[in-house]
Structures are given as C-alpha cells and as structure tokens.
Amino acid sequence: MARPRDFIEEDVLQKAICVFWRKGYKGTSMQDLVDGLGISRSSMYDTFTDKHTLYVKALETYQKKSNQQLCDIFENAPSAKAAIKQLFELTINDILNDGEHKGCFLVNTEIEVSHKEDVKDLVSQSVSILENAFYQTILRGQENGEIGERHDALALSRLMSNIIKGLQVSAKTITDKTYFDGIIKATLAILD
Amino acid sequence: MARPRDFIEEDVLQKAICVFWRKGYKGTSMQDLVDGLGISRSSMYDTFTDKHTLYVKALETYQKKSNQQLCDIFENAPSAKAAIKQLFELTINDILNDGEHKGCFLVNTEIEVSHKEDVKDLVSQSVSILENAFYQTILRGQENGEIGERHDALALSRLMSNIIKGLQVSAKTITDKTYFDGIIKATLAILD
Numbered sequence: 001m002a003r004p005r006d007f008i009e010e011d012v013l014q015k016a017i018c019v020f021w022r023k024g025y026k027g028t029s030m031q032d033l034v035d036g037l038g039i040s041r042s043s044m045y046d047t048f049t050d051k052h053t054l055y056v057k058a059l060e061t062y063q064k065k066s067n068q069q070l071c072d073i074f075e076n077a078p079s080a081k082a083a084i085k086q087l088f089e090l091t092i093n094d095i096l097n098d099g100e101h102k103g104c105f106l107v108n109t110e111i112e113v114s115h116k117e118d119v120k121d122l123v124s125q126s127v128s129i130l131e132n133a134f135y136q137t138i139l140r141g142q143e144n145g146e147i148g149e150r151h152d153a154l155a156l157s158r159l160m161s162n163i164i165k166g167l168q169v170s171a172k173t174i175t176d177k178t179y180f181d182g183i184i185k186a187t188l189a190i191l192d
Numbered sequence: 193m194a195r196p197r198d199f200i201e202e203d204v205l206q207k208a209i210c211v212f213w214r215k216g217y218k219g220t221s222m223q224d225l226v227d228g229l230g231i232s233r234s235s236m237y238d239t240f241t242d243k244h245t246l247y248v249k250a251l252e253t254y255q256k257k258s259n260q261q262l263c264d265i266f267e268n269a270p271s272a273k274a275a276i277k278q279l280f281e282l283t284i285n286d287i288l289n290d291g292e293h294k295g296c297f298l299v300n301t302e303i304e305v306s307h308k309e310d311v312k313d314l315v316s317q318s319v320s321i322l323e324n325a326f327y328q329t330i331l332r333g334q335e336n337g338e339i340g341e342r343h344d345a346l347a348l349s350r351l352m353s354n355i356i357k358g359l360q361v362s363a364k365t366i367t368d369k370t371y372f373d374g375i376i377k378a379t380l381a382i383l384d
Contacts, residue, residue, distance in 0.1 A: 024304060027218040103303060107361055111295060111303045112216060114364045124365055151381060155374035162375055165361040166354030169299055172306045173316055182347035183354055189343060190382050 007039050009047065016058040021105045025055055025113045056118055062105050063126050074133045080141030084134070084160065085188055091164055092180045095171035104168035127161060134160045138191075147191045156190070163187055199231050201239065208250040213297045217247055217305045248310055254297050255318050266325045272333030276326070276352065277380055283356055284372045287363035296360035319353060326352045330383075339383045348382070355379055 019036035020028055030051060034041050048054035073090065077083035095103075102108070106126055114120040134157035141147030151159075167180060174180070211228035212220055222243060226233050240246035265282065269275035287295075294300070298318055306312040326349035333339030343351075359372060366372070 024218060026216060101307070108303055110361050110364050111300055115293070120365050127362075127365070150384075151378050152374065155378040158371060159355070159375050159378045162355055162358030162362055163351070164358070166356070166358035169302055169357040169361060170319075170354055172302050173312055173319070179350065182344065183351050186343050186347040186351045192342075 005043070005047070007043065010061070012037050012039060012047075013058050013061040016054055017062050017105065020055055020058055021102050021108070022100065024108065028055075052116070055113070056122065059105070059109060059119065059122055063122060066106065066126070067129055070130065070133055074137055080137045080144070080146050081188065081191055083137050084191065085184070088164070088167075088184045088187060091167060092177070092184065095167065095180070096175065096177055098171075101172055101175070103172045104165075107165050107168040110165075130164070131157050131161045134158075141191070151190070159190075160187070197235070197239065199235065202253070204229050204231060204239075205250050205253040208246055209254050209297065212247055212250055213294050213300070214292065216300065220247075244308070247305070248314065251297070251301060251311065251314055255314065258298065258318070259321055262322065262325055266329055272329045272336070272338050273380065273383055275329050276383065277376075280356070280359075280376045280379060283359060284369070284376065287359065287372070288367065288369055290363075293364055293367070295364045296357075299357050299360040302357075322356070323349050323353045326350075333383070343382070351382075352379070 015037045016033065019032055023032055028051065030041070030044075033044060033051065033054065037044060039047075044054070048057060069090070070087070073086050074083045077086050106123060109119060110123045110127075114123055135153055138147055138153045138156050138160075142149050142153060163183070167183065170179075207229045208225065211224055215224055220243065222233070222236075225236060225243065225246065229236060231239075236246070240249060261282070262279070265278050266275045269278050298315060301311060302315045302319075306315055327345055330339055330345045330348050330352075334341050334345060355375070359375065362371075
C-alpha cells in the first residue's frame with residue numbers, strides 16, 4: 001500500500017508558483033524546488049513526475065485563481081467601464097505592491113516558456129478568457145451607450161489585453177505610480 | 193605581446209545576440225556560446241570576461257541598431273501619424289517574419305534580466321528613448337492638428353510604448369496577422 005502523503009497538494013502548488021514566478025522556468029533547479037516546496041525530492045517526483053509537469057500544474061493553479069478574480073470583477077462591477085477600470089487598477093496595485101517586481105506569472109511564462117506546446121495552450125486559453133471578458137463587457141457598454149462606438153469591439157478588447165500585457169512588462173523596471181496612473185487614464189479615455 | 197584576435201568583435205556580438213535571444217539569459221550556457229560564436233572558449237573569456245558581460249555588450253549592440261531604426265522612422269516619415277503607423281507596422285512585420293517566435297530581445301530582457309542593475313539601466317534607457325520619440329512626435333502632431341488633443345501627450349506616448357511591449361509579448365504565441373492589424377488600427381484611431 002502506498003504511503004499516504006504528508007502534504008496537501010494545493011499548498012505545495014502555491015509554493016511552486018512562488019518559486020517558478022521568482023526564478024523563472026529555466027532558472028529553477030530541482031534543488032530550488034526541494035528547498036522551496038518543503039517536501040522530499042522523492043515525494044516531489046512521485047507526485048509531480050518532473051519539473052515541467054510541476055510547472056504546468058502550478059500554472060494551471062495560478063490561472064484558476066486569476067480567472068476567478070477576473071469573473072468577480074466583470075460580474076460584480078456596476079458598469080462596463082467600471083469593470084475595465086477595476087481590472088486595470090487591480091493590475092497596477094498588484095504590480096506596485098510586489099517588492100520583488102516579479103511581474104505577471106502568465107506574461108513571464110508567455111515570454112519564457114511558450115515554445116512548449118502544453119504551456120502555450122494554457123497561455124492562449126488565459127488570453128482568450130481575458131479578451132472574451134473584455135469583448136463581452138465592451139459590447140454591453142457599447143449597446144447601452146456607456147462606451148463609444150468609434151472602435152470595433154473585438155479589436156478594442158484585444159488592444160486592452162495587450163495594454164495589460166505591456167503594463168506587466170513595464171512592472172519589471174518601473175515603480176512610479178504616476179507613470180501607470182497616466183496610462184490607465186489614457187486607456188479609459190479610449191472607451192469614451 | 194598579446195596574440196592578435198582572429199575574429200571581428202562586432203560579428204561575434206551579432207552571433208551572441210542570436211544565441212541569447214533564442215535561449216534567454218538563464219537558458220544560455222557557456223557551451224552554447226562557444227558553439228554559437230565560433231571562437232574558442234579562451235578567446236571568449238579574454239575578450240568578454242564572462243557570460244553576463246557578454247550579455248550586456250550584446251544588448252548594447254542590439255540597442256544601437258534598434259535606436260538607429262527608430263531615428264530613421266521618426267525623422268523621415270512624412271507626418272507624425274505616419275511615423276507612428278510605420279513603427280507599429282515594422283514591429284508587426286518583424287514579429288510575423290520570425291519563424292522562431294523569439295519576440296523582442298529587449299522585452300524578453302526586461303522580463304528575464306531586469307533584476308540585474310546594469311541590464312535594468314540599459315532597458316530603462318531604451319524605453320526612455322522610445323517614449324521620448326513618441327512624445328516629440330505626438331506633440332508635433334498635436335501642434336499641427338494632425339493628432340487630437342483629447343489625450344495628454346506624455347501619457348499617450350507611454351501608452352503607445354506599452355502597447356508595443358504588449359504586442360511583443362503576444363508575438364510569442366500569436367501568428368495571425370489580422371489579430372495584430374486590428375490592434376494597430378484601433379491604436380492609430382486613438383490619435384484622431
């Protein structure tokens with residue numbers, strides 16, 4: 001009979017997210033994972049097979065949380081514009097509150113690991129979910145007159161998602177809140 | 193007397209850009225550099241000290257070329273809007289013509305290596321040059337009525353630079369030209 005696990009997989013995956021986010025895919029060694037996860041090397045191999053499989057599981061866990069956050073914002077905001085404003089403000093707050101300047105785990109992954117097909121599929125899935133959330137919200141805003149119709153809703157939703165990605169790159173080197181506030185203001189003005 | 197070098201430093205740096213761009217900072221080993229640069233390991237150490245120093249020199253070389261390209265566009269385009277359009281189109285063409293989907297060497301560096309102060313400084317310098325080119329062009333366009341005044345010129349120039357960064361992230365996973373064309377069209381409409 002296999003020995004029961006003495007750890008909770010969900011907790012270990014949260015720790016794996018931290019290690020991979022901080023050190024990147026290539027920069028994370030098995031020893032970094034042993035040190036960071038607090039489980040034995042053999043438990044790690046038994047449960048997660050190898051570094052790549054663990055990375056994919058960590059990424060899936062991160063995505064679930066981030067999609068949930070997205071749903072909460074887009075379903076509960078009082079208006080289309082308010083939802084978009086909240087998402088940008090949350091993004092900037094997360095950026096500025098992270099003293100380690102890790103950026104966004106998903107954007108870092110898109111840059112570093114999208115040559116791996118399974119990772120690329122996960123990233124594309126997340127991008128689609130974000131762009132679809134923008135699209136539905138922009139359509140709703142255009143229908144009720146809250147958002148102008150100068151822009152095509154699909155192109156605008158893709159533009160918004162690319163601005164978010166750009167901000168998350170800038171977060172690696174810029175810590176000045178006024179820099180990001182100015183960009184958000186200009187972004188929201190596009191919706192008028 | 194030191195033995196004269198049997199290679200041209202500029203050529204070796206071009207090859208170093210290719211290796212680092214393809215494999216990333218952490219993913220590039222000294223053996224990858226020996227294989228990719230076509231010079232001996234001892235010549236590499238004698239001339240470039242270590243991997244980090246070589247990365248910085250390669251990045252500087254890449255920046256010089258990319259700043260020159262930027263100057264050419266912004267100085268020679270027939271109008272402010274045409275300059276901005278050309279820069280976006282060049283970015284997308286470069287993205288779509290790269291079968292390896294390497295993205296932008298500078299954006300990849302901003303994500304992966306900006307915890308190193310010397311690299312961060314170089315990245316910040318490049319971002320400033322890009323944003324200043326946008327700023328001067330947008331100001332000029334606003335003065336002559338070509339670009340609308342709904343947006344603050346500084347915030348708009350930063351927004352443009354963040355859109356470029358976003359597109360260069362998306363280039364890692366998206367190859368559909370219509371996706372990027374739609375975003376460019378929406379971006380240029382912001383300037384009306």
